[in-house]
Structures are given as structure tokens and as C-alpha cells.
Amino acid sequence: MTVEAQSDSSAHPQRSICIENLSKEYVKGKPVLNNISFTVQGQSSVAIIGPSGTGKSTLIRCVNKLIPPSSGNVYISGENITHLTGRNLRMARRKIGMVFQEFNLVERLSVMENVLCGRLGYVPSWRAWLRKYPQKDIDNAFSLLDSIGLLEFARQRADSLSGGQRQRVGIARAIMQEPHVLLADEPTSSLDPKTSVEIMELLVSLSREHNIPLLINIHDVELAKRFTARVIGLSMGGIIYDGPPSELTNDHLKKIYGGENWLQ
Amino acid sequence: MSPAPLRKWERFTFSERLARFAVFLGFAVALSISLRSVQIIPEFLYDAPTQVADLFSRMWPMDFAYYPAGIHDAMMETLHIATLGTLLAIVMAIPIGILGANNIVHFPLLNWLSKLILVSSRSVNSLVWALLFVAVFGPGPLAGTVCIGFRSIGFVGKLFAEALEEVDPGPIEALTASGAPWFSVFLKGYWPQAAPAFWGVFLFRWDINVRESAVIGLVGAGGIGMVLDTALNLFFWNRVSVILLSIFVVVILAELFVTAIRKRII
Amino acid sequence: MTADTAKNFGPAFKTNWWARAGWLAAFLYAAYAANYLDVSWIRFLRGLGNGAEFLAEMVPPNFSRWQLLSANLMETVEIAIIASAFGILFSLPVGLLAARNLMPLWITWPFRTFIALCRSFHPVIFAILFVKAVGFGPLAGILTLIFASIGFIGKLFTEAIEEISLKPLEALRASGAPFMSVIIYAVLPQVLNRFIGFSSYQLDANLRNSTMVGIVGAGGIGGTLFAAFQRFDYDFLAAILISIIALVMLSEFISTRIKKVFQ
Ligand SMILES: Nc1ncnc2c1ncn2[C@@H]1O[C@H](COP(=O)(O)OP(=O)(O)OP(=O)(O)O)[C@@H](O)[C@H]1O
Ligand SMILES: [Mg+2]
Numbered sequence: 001m002t003v004e005a006q007s008d009s010s011a012h013p014q015r016s017i018c019i020e021n022l023s024k025e026y027v028k029g030k031p032v033l034n035n036i037s038f039t040v041q042g043q044s045s046v047a048i049i050g051p052s053g054t055g056k057s058t059l060i061r062c063v064n065k066l067i068p069p070s071s072g073n074v075y076i077s078g079e080n081i082t083h084l085t086g087r088n089l090r091m092a093r094r095k096i097g098m099v100f101q102e103f104n105l106v107e108r109l110s111v112m113e114n115v116l117c118g119r120l121g122y123v124p125s126w127r128a129w130l131r132k133y134p135q136k137d138i139d140n141a142f143s144l145l146d147s148i149g150l151l152e153f154a155r156q157r158a159d160s161l162s163g164g165q166r167q168r169v170g171i172a173r174a175i176m177q178e179p180h181v182l183l184a185d186e187p188t189s190s191l192d193p194k195t196s197v198e199i200m201e202l203l204v205s206l207s208r209e210h211n212i213p214l215l216i217n218i219h220d221v222e223l224a225k226r227f228t229a230r231v232i233g234l235s236m237g238g239i240i241y242d243g244p245p246s247e248l249t250n251d252h253l254k255k256i257y258g259g260e261n262w263l264q
Numbered sequence: 265m266s267p268a269p270l271r272k273w274e275r276f277t278f279s280e281r282l283a284r285f286a287v288f289l290g291f292a293v294a295l296s297i298s299l300r301s302v303q304i305i306p307e308f309l310y311d312a313p314t315q316v317a318d319l320f321s322r323m324w325p326m327d328f329a330y331y332p333a334g335i336h337d338a339m340m341e342t343l344h345i346a347t348l349g350t351l352l353a354i355v356m357a358i359p360i361g362i363l364g365a366n367n368i369v370h371f372p373l374l375n376w377l378s379k380l381i382l383v384s385s386r387s388v389n390s391l392v393w394a395l396l397f398v399a400v401f402g403p404g405p406l407a408g409t410v411c412i413g414f415r416s417i418g419f420v421g422k423l424f425a426e427a428l429e430e431v432d433p434g435p436i437e438a439l440t441a442s443g444a445p446w447f448s449v450f451l452k453g454y455w456p457q458a459a460p461a462f463w464g465v466f467l468f469r470w471d472i473n474v475r476e477s478a479v480i481g482l483v484g485a486g487g488i489g490m491v492l493d494t495a496l497n498l499f500f501w502n503r504v505s506v507i508l509l510s511i512f513v514v515v516i517l518a519e520l521f522v523t524a525i526r527k528r529i530i
Numbered sequence: 531m532t533a534d535t536a537k538n539f540g541p542a543f544k545t546n547w548w549a550r551a552g553w554l555a556a557f558l559y560a561a562y563a564a565n566y567l568d569v570s571w572i573r574f575l576r577g578l579g580n581g582a583e584f585l586a587e588m589v590p591p592n593f594s595r596w597q598l599l600s601a602n603l604m605e606t607v608e609i610a611i612i613a614s615a616f617g618i619l620f621s622l623p624v625g626l627l628a629a630r631n632l633m634p635l636w637i638t639w640p641f642r643t644f645i646a647l648c649r650s651f652h653p654v655i656f657a658i659l660f661v662k663a664v665g666f667g668p669l670a671g672i673l674t675l676i677f678a679s680i681g682f683i684g685k686l687f688t689e690a691i692e693e694i695s696l697k698p699l700e701a702l703r704a705s706g707a708p709f710m711s712v713i714i715y716a717v718l719p720q721v722l723n724r725f726i727g728f729s730s731y732q733l734d735a736n737l738r739n740s741t742m743v744g745i746v747g748a749g750g751i752g753g754t755l756f757a758a759f760q761r762f763d764y765d766f767l768a769a770i771l772i773s774i775i776a777l778v779m780l781s782e783f784i785s786t787r788i789k790k791v792f793q
Pocket of ligand 1: 026027032050051052053054055056057058059
């Protein structure tokens, strides 16, 4: 079930994440991720599941180099970003939207400012400071806020919102980047079950609507099965399962999470 | 039904912007008036680098032999002035702080009197206090100690009054309801809750007072400052540099000491 | 409520012994130090007699030289305003550059040393050195207070920055925002209120200290005050002190007003 080797980067269509033989060790000799390879492209949404501490967050953070990988390559829409630094890295990161477990909003800024933060990669600092964004960005931000149902909150401070609303703002910020790919690191773990479903619906529908491949870390296997077209099971730093959710059996889950008592 | 979405976006409302603008404008006007009317002789500024170089060249080499001969005792005196002065401030600040806490003392006049003492203690600079007490007690460490004590009342008392005002009223109501006398209500109800903040304030102020007691000697109030004053008047720059260095070291040590204790206690 | 009460009482009883030992040690120390410093009750009481005379000479305050007084007060205010403006301006970048969670070690340590140096010396020592460097007059006072401001605001601002949440920074970095935009959007909003608080406090402090730098010749009302002392001109002295206290209270009033605008 593992993915075919990706060597020919020119063959990649637009808008894809391609991970090639990625390894990461924080401590020498103790790899957290071991030779991971897979590709996500088109409108597909992919869930990464796996036990706590197995390296899901590490994997997703290696994609935008928030954590530098130890070896291997990451291609975003065909561009190898593994060795980029400085300004080039920033240019590459604009193409990668990211949604966080704890939303990572700037609490003291308004919802609108938080959404516009997604444009910071495109706007010079002095304009950002004066809040002089191009009118197009402001229009986009308003229509995005409208579509996530937060239009009347635009002027409120982010810390006055509920968890679900904050995560919506976090998602809107990522979409504002006009990213080629969207990463989400446990976007629903701080939320209640109903809100979690709404957030997943929002993520998947926005990814469809804007034609952005989506890579989600998620603890909740049921949510993963319900909303994504493909599940990657990670355990001990390697890929144990990679396929459609319908084929994910209890046996696979036992292999991924270990033990079986937790399965009813 | 819903109104057309507002497409214009600005960070602040109009009145917010107006208020901020007024503050900045006010400050800018005050600054430009000040810059225009203050009497600065530019030649002095151009000359500054040579003067500074000259100063440093005279300070070097440092006269370290002077430390045991003339500095050490004065430095000890400075530390004692700082410590004793801080204790004095506490002894005076506790009653004044209590008078100022309007949840303990319900006489507005006394509250107000306490605030007046606190404000003037803080507004008058330590050197000015030192001058006053040198005039009263004559030159020497007595004037310095009283000066440090008086100067610190404002700080200690204000923060102490704030700590008392933040005290949780629950236990106090319980004690009052049980008919405890006033003093034991204070001792059992207020003090335990305010004590940590109080000791924190004490340490913080002691740290400041070490710095202050190093200079009040410049006007005759004892300690290392008097030695510094003599060295300056006699143009013994290589002694001045040793004195400054020892003040620097003592101040840094005092700060490290306070930080270490605060970490352990609070 | 009861649980809360118990929590408040708990540590108090535990530390009680320490507190008692502390009080005892403080008492013993006070006796020793008083002896060392030759601070005695008799001298103190004799001083109080002097003090009474001194106070008697101060009333009524003599405002007849009000022109000199107000000119000096103006200069004091000017020194405070100029020094605050530049001090605040400089301490913003200095504080940012000294924050260990934003900058690499080789940048932070020179700035931290600089801040420590500004803080360790009492302003009056800076004033003495600046008077030697740029001569008598307000310029020395301004330079002194600029350094004092950087020391105070710089330290507290750095500490405030080191306490911020790094989560929004991570998010903005991940979106490819340039460094300056990350600072403007993710760092400053978290600390700006405190910065304004420190700054307005320092404005007050500068005003208070600018009444002092004159004692060593660095401009402002301090020089006149010192001269009044030396000439035993105590009724004029009283007038000066009253005006200084009034000025400081006025500025505290203004700065609380200003703080409200920025909240
Ligand atoms: N900065 C770091 N330095 C050293 N080790 C780290 C670091 N970050 C993570 N690790 C280790 O790497 C492993 C994987 O961590 P990671 O956060 O990627 O797991 P995860 O799968 O996201 O877990 P969870 O589901 O709990 O979020 C863990 O064993 C962790 O201890
Ligand atoms: Mg994780």
C-alpha cells in the first residue's frame, strides 16, 4: 500500500504535497519519523491517525519546515522546499496554509485583523503596520467571514469568541493565504463533538471549493473516516496503513494503536 | 433583510482614533516646544566625545589599592543605611498603609492624610530628602537612614495598601462575625493574605535602596557617596573609577541576591 | 468559599515560624546596625528639635521669586519631556533586541548588558559623568534621563516580551510573514499595553528625577533648590518643594488620563 517513489518532480500537477523518504530525529539515533513517503494532490483530503507521541505533529510541521527534517524531501506543488531558507522559505510558506489545535490567533487583535494576518506574506511590513491592505484582500476577507458565518464579529477581539468560532477564524486566516495545500494539526481536539463535526465540514468544504489538498492530523478515527477520502495510519514513525477509510479494519487499528481493549 | 455588508474596514472607531491622535499630537507639540526652548549649547555636544575620552583616560589605570583603604568601610555603611532605612520605612509604612486602606479605616480624612504622606514621600526625590535630613540631623549616616526610610514609605505603603485592598473579604467577615477584636482580625485575617506581597515589596525596595543609598552621600548623608564626592572634588579620577566599579558590583550582587530569595520564598 | 478560605490560611500557618524568626532577626539586626552607624535615640531627638526650627523657618513659603521658580520648573518639564520621548523611542528596539525568545544569544547579550549598565547606576551618577562630558546645563540632564529610561523600560519590556505566548508567532511564521510583520502583529499586540504603562510611569519618574539632576548641575529646578539649601533660604525652599510636589501630582493625574485612552 505504500506510495510509489517520487523522483520526477516535473510530473506533479499543480497543488500537491509530496513527501519523499522523510526522516526526523530530535536526538541522534532515535528517529521519530522513519523514511516516510506519500503524495496528496487534487481535491483529496487525507487524515493522518496514530497514537500519541508517534510523530504526527512532527510530520506535519516538517512539511512547512516549522521543524527542519533530518533527511528526505518535501515538494509543494512540485517545488522542493526542503533546503529553502530566508526569503525563499517565506515565499514557499505562503503556499502552505496551516490550522492549529489551539487556534494560535492573536487574542488581542480583532477577528478581521486575524483573518488579514493570512496576507502578511504578501504585504510589506509597513503597510501591514498601517493596516493598509489592498482593497481586494479586505473584500476577500469579508466574503470569507461571511461564508464562515462570522461577519458580524469582524470588529470584535479574537479572545471574545468561542472555541469553535476561533477555529473558524484560524481556518479563514489559512485560506486567506490562497494556499496550494492546507495542513491541520488536530484542528478539533480542543472542541466539543458537535463543533468538531462542523469544523471538519468547514475544512473539507473549503478545501473542495478552493481546490486545495488537505492534510489533517486527527485523533478521532470516526471523524477521519467520515470526512476524508484517505487515511494514513502512522505508528512508531512509519506508515502502517494508507488507503480509503472503508478498508480500514479493526485489525489495522490494532496494529496502529496497539492493544485491543479500547476497541469495543 | 440583512444590511449590505460594510466593505470599508479600519482598525479603530472614529472617536478612538481622535483620542489617540489627540494624545500623540499633544505629546508632539510638547516635545517640539521643549526642543525649541530648552537651552542646549550644540558646541558642548560636539565636544562630548573628546571629553568622554579624556574622562576615561584619566580613570585608567584604576587605583585598586584605594578599595581597602577608603572604600570598603563606606560601602558597608551604605549597605547598613539601605537595610536599616528599609526597615524604618516598613515600621512607618505599616500604620500609614493601614490608615490608607479604606476597607479597614473608614475615616476619609485619615485615608486622605495617609495618601498625602505617601504621595509626598514619592514625589520628593531621595537626594532632596537627603538634603532636608542633613539640614536637620547634620551630615552622616543618621540623616541617610532617615532619608531612605522616609523616601521609601510612599512606595512600600502604597503597594502595601493595594495588597490589603485586594484581600479576600471572606475570612475577615468570618472573623468579624465571630466577634474577634480588631487587632486579631488584622493579624489573622488580613496579614496572612497580604504577607507574601508585603515581603516581596520589602525585597524590591531594599534593592532600590541599595542604589539610592550609594548616592545620597553626595549631599552629605553618609556612605559611599561621600567618598565619591571627595574623589570628584579632588579630581582623583582613578579613584572615582574604582568607586563606580564597586557600586556597580554591589548593586548587581544585591539584585542577584534579591532575585534568588524571591524565587525561593514567593 | 470554604475551600478558598482554607487555601488562603494554609500556607500562612506554615510560614509563621519563618516569619517570627525573620522578625526577630530583623530586630537584632536593626539594633546592631544602629549601633554601627552611630544612630542613636539622643541624636535623633536632638535632630527633631532642629527639624522643628527648620520647619518654622519654612513657613510661610516665599513665592516672591516666582519668575525664577517658574522658569526653572519649565526647564525641568522640558528635560523630562525630551528625555522621555527619546528614552521611550530607544527602549522599544532595545527591549525587543534583548528578548531571548525572539533573538539569538549573540544579539541579546550585548543589549542585556547595556540595559543592566543603565539600571545599575543611579541617575545622579550618570548626571555627574554627563556634566563632565557635555558641561553644565539641561543637555546633561536629558542624556542622564534617557539612559535611566532605557534601563527601566528596557528591562520591564524585555521581561514582558519573554512572557508572551509564542503560538501566534508560530502561526504567522508558518504563513510566510516577514520578521517585522511577525513582530508587529504577534508580539506588539501582546505587550503594547504594558509598554505604554511602563512608558507613562517612566514619564512620571523622569519628571521626578529631573528635579534632582540639577543638584549636580545638570539643569532644571534642582540647582536652585540646592542653592536655596546652601544659603539657608528655607522659605524659598518651601516654595520650591511645594511646586515640585504639585507638578508631580499634576503629571500623575495626566498620565492616568492618558492610560485610559489606550486601554
Ligand atoms: N522539540 C522536540 N525535541 C525533542 N523531542 C521532541 C520534540 N518534539 C517532539 N518530540 C518527540 O517526538 C515524538 C513525536 O512527537 P509529536 O508531537 O510529533 O507526536 P504526535 O503524534 O503529534 O503526538 P500527539 O498525538 O500527542 O500530538 C515524541 O516522542 C516527542 O517526545
Ligand atoms: Mg501532536
